[in-house]
Amino acid sequence: MAEYLLKALLSVVAMLEDAAKFGMDSHSAVNALENIGFELDRMSAPGRQEFAEILERIAASADPAQRGWVRNVPRNLGIDS
Numbered sequence: 001m002a003e004y005l006l007k008a009l010l011s012v013v014a015m016l017e018d019a020a021k022f023g024m025d026s027h028s029a030v031n032a033l034e035n036i037g038f039e040l041d042r043m044s045a046p047g048r049q050e051f052a053e054i055l056e057r058i059a060a061s062a063d064p065a066q067r068g069w070v071r072n073v074p075r076n077l078g079i080d081s
Helices: 002-021 026-041 045-061 064-076
Strands: none
Touching: 002 026, 002 045, 002 064, 045 064
């Protein structure tokens, strides 16, 4: 279930990034991305490890053009490693 939830979260992050880039209520999009980052940054060490493992599985099975983006989501959201 966690993998499906993370895939859904990645879809939301991608949509919000596009909204921020292309001016579709960019203030709200940036605020939403910051809130997502804030909540994810509160994960415990085991939670971060699971998050990283699931992200890597998703990246490995993603389209080659999207792999780097998936792997950079934590950094782009300001989540400490």
